[in-house]
Amino acid sequence: MADPHPPGLNEEGELEGSSGRHGGILRQFWDSTIGKKIVVAVSGSILGLYLIVHMLGNLKGFQGPGGGEPEIDVYGEWLREVGSPALPEQGALWVVRAILLLALVLHVVAIVQLSRRNLAAKPKGHRPPRIQRSLASRTMLLSGLVLLAFVVFHVLQFTTATIQTTPIVEGEVYANLYAAFQEWYFVVFYVVSMGLLALHLRHGAWSLTQTMGWDKPNRNPTLRRTATALAVVVSLGFAAVPLGFWLGIVPEPTSEAAATAASGEPR
Template sequence: MMRVLWDSTIGKKTVMAVSGLMMLAFLVAHMVGNLKIFFGPGEFNHYARWLRTIGEPVMHYEWTLWVLRAGLVLAVVAHAVSAYQLSRRDIKARPTQYVHKKAAASFATRTMRWGGVILGLFIVWHILDLTTGTVHPDGYQHLHPYQNVIDTFSTWYGNVIYIIAMLALGLHVRHGLWAAAQTLGAGTATRNRVLKPLANGVALVLTAGFVIVPVAVMTGVVS
């Protein structure tokens, strides 16, 4: 049954929708956590330590965090694999090239695939920069995320990479949230009048909420 569902187009779209909503929930929580940087290093660093103690004493140190990370990785992989397979299926279904009218799709729709590639590469860089410290521009300090964030956004390339990725994220969420609603049957003529501005609003809030951090570091508001 599960195999049949996965092999179907609607099954893959459902996996994309559900995994996308899981990632969206993470992004909202991550954005809110990032904004704690405006309350100073003490609160921001304390937040990083708190993430590692969620569930104690039932869960050991960092266990809950690793469970959340594993779930997020599964969601990202499921989303990417579904997107790739649907793309290949779409190409095979239409072997001859044809020209789309520009009005047939929004900018976000036309750049959805490239946006996914950009975000995939960004995730790798982001982990290597602020989680493992492998490519961090200065001396990486474990459990001192405030200073690590300052270091990253004190470099021109750190800002460029992050801001471009967040703009791609906004476009991806704008289209993805709308598409997920249609796939899961939430879209109707009446609801669509609300879903479209909702998708636009969520994408705008997320983009602004993430971009404001490097901008604050660049302008000296956070230092």
């Protein structure tokens, strides 16, 4: 039977999908594996860009206690004030937090849905042997889950100060860091998490360029190397802070409040 209208066009001669018949183009985009992957890629790159900024900010810890007013405390205060008076107090901070939360939720939801599809597409017990898939690509789900748990813990520890294993005093960033990273278990947990972050970023950053269709054979070696470099630099930059405090590369805090925080340490 002859098709009454050319392929790809509906009765009105419009592009298919442009009418509401298929539930809209955004719905189609989200329902397709590629659309979801693009959501993962974009939300992942938002999180990745934040990581770079966060890592650079952390390095202020290496400027030391600075005679009562550590540079990192000043920086922390600035993060709360930035944008005022145009924005309300902590306005910019909350905008960034909202964007990050949205990106994280989209990233995780899309991955959960994609993973369920992927599991269903393979009969049980028939995982093909590894030929050339990298360690990073094989462990994306594992590293992602650990990092998610890490983020929750990290926020509970240093943002909301809910976890008070070592005393966390608001505003005393340097002293808080110093106290927390005198404990070997925190150092191990943070450094191991950053190792997994390196794996996650290495595959994630290159995958971003492939999923967005930016990778081409002539660009591939550069993109691969860039992804590896990014992963190494970001995770080393993060891991340097707990290691620095633990190994005594950066000195004890000197301010009064910090001294009470450090001396109030139960162990």
